[in-house]
Amino acid sequence: xxxxxxxxxxxxxxxxxxxxxxxxxxxxxxxxxxxxxxxxxxxxxxxxxxxxxxxxxxxxxxxxxxxxxxxxxxxxxxxxxxxxxxxxxxxxxxxxxxxxxxxxxxxxxxxxxxxxxxxxxxxxxxxxxxxxxxxxxxxxxxxxxxxxxxxxxxxxxxxxxxxxxxxxxxxxxxxxxxxxxxxxxxxxxxxxxxxxxxxxxxxxxxxxxxxxxxxxxxxxxxxxxxxxxxxxxxxxxxxxxxx
Numbered sequence: 001x002x003x004x005x006x007x008x009x010x011x012x013x014x015x016x017x018x019x020x021x022x023x024x025x026x027x028x029x030x031x032x033x034x035x036x037x038x039x040x041x042x043x044x045x046x047x048x049x050x051x052x053x054x055x056x057x058x059x060x061x062x063x064x065x066x067x068x069x070x071x072x073x074x075x076x077x078x079x080x081x082x083x084x085x086x087x088x089x090x091x092x093x094x095x096x097x098x099x100x101x102x103x104x105x106x107x108x109x110x111x112x113x114x115x116x117x118x119x120x121x122x123x124x125x126x127x128x129x130x131x132x133x134x135x136x137x138x139x140x141x142x143x144x145x146x147x148x149x150x151x152x153x154x155x156x157x158x159x160x161x162x163x164x165x166x167x168x169x170x171x172x173x174x175x176x177x178x179x180x181x182x183x184x185x186x187x188x189x190x191x192x193x194x195x196x197x198x199x200x201x202x203x204x205x206x207x208x209x210x211x212x213x214x215x216x217x218x219x220x221x222x223x224x225x226x227x228x229x230x231x232x233x234x235x236x237x238x239x240x241x242x243x
Contacts, residue, residue, distance in 0.1 A: 022161040029126065029155060030173035032180070036121040036148070038173075041114045042181040042241040043072055044230030049185040053225065057192040060182045061199050063226070064175055068200070068207045071223035073174050075105060076115075077211035078219050080149040080170050087134040087157035095137055095150070101216055102147035108230040119146040126155050134158025167208045175200050181241060 032039060045063065048054045054063050067073040079102045086094040106112035120143045127135045134154040138146055149170065156166035176197060183193040221227075233239070 022159070022165055025130065025159055026156070026161065026166065026169040029122070029130075029152060030169055032177070034122075035125055036118040038118060038177045039180065040241060041118075041177070042185070042233075043067070043111060043114070043178065044108075044226050044228075044233050045178060045181050046185055046239060046241045047229035047233045048226070049182070051229070053229070054182065055186065057188060057195055060179070060186065060188060060192075061196045063182075064178050064196070064200060065203050066223050067178070067226060068171070068175070068203045070221050071226050072107070072111060072221070073171060074207060074211070075219050075221050076102075076149045076174065077167060077171055077207055078214050078216060079105075079147065080153045080167055081163060081211045081214075082216050083150045083153035084157045084163045084166065087137065087154040090133070090137065092137050092140065095154070096141060098216065099141055099145070099147055099150045102150055103145060105219070107221065107227040108234075110230055110234055115148045116144060116146070119148040119151045120144050122148060122151045122155075126151070130155060130159065132158030163212060164208070167211060168204060171204045171208055175204060184240070 028034065045054060048063065054060050064073070068077075079098060083095065083098050083102075086098055102115065103112065106115060123135065123138055123143055123146050127139070132155065134157050135151075138151065138154055152170060153166065157163075179188075179193050179196050182188050182196070183190060188196070233241075
């Protein structure tokens with residue numbers, strides 16, 4: 001496992017994007033309409049619903065909170081934060097090491113395929129429509145091997161968007177994608193889906209705060225049921241989602 005806690009911090013401020021520009025870009029990149037195929041993935045939730053582990057608003061919120069606390073959303077948040085640091089510092093070696101870690105850390109084949117497919121799609125579209133030097137650094141990595149949080153963090157850093165703002169937006173988008181899947185799968189009503197999102201505001205802020213200061217070397221996950229459901233999803237006979 002590569003050590004990445006020695007990533008340097010830039011001595012010259014780089015966060016110079018106007019608030020309106022930062023908001024516009026994050027809303028664009030993390031919108032459900034951005035062509036990365038986020039709607040096609042559930043991170044094992046489809047199996048959890050089929051097995052009766054998630055059946056209503058309360059269990060849906062618990063499932064996502066667990067992911068924010070110690071699951072895929074949590075580990076991706078730390079990967080995002082450290083990628084943002086490396087991109088700001090133009091540290092190509094650290095960025096490559098972080099991406100290697102991100103690829104290796106995925107708990108199941110389907111979740112690994114998910115992060116790489118979305119990472120490749122995000123890099124391809126964003127480097128064309130929203131180019132920046134930080135994304136040029138990623139050009140040294142095979143596009144099909146770029147993890148999704150690494151790609152988005154590089155774009156945010158390259159466009160001068162602060163880590164605080166970008167990380168909370170990233171986590172909100174990830175949680176929203178899971179809520180959207182649950183609205184279709186449980187099914188939850190649209191109002192219940194919004195209740196879940198409202199209830200996730202504080203957990204998302206707390207996860208972002210923890211992730212901003214944690215080293216990659218210290219990351220761990222403990223959402224075993226979610227990982228088992230993701231593994232079982234690979235052979236599930238009736239499927240709406242790819243993970």
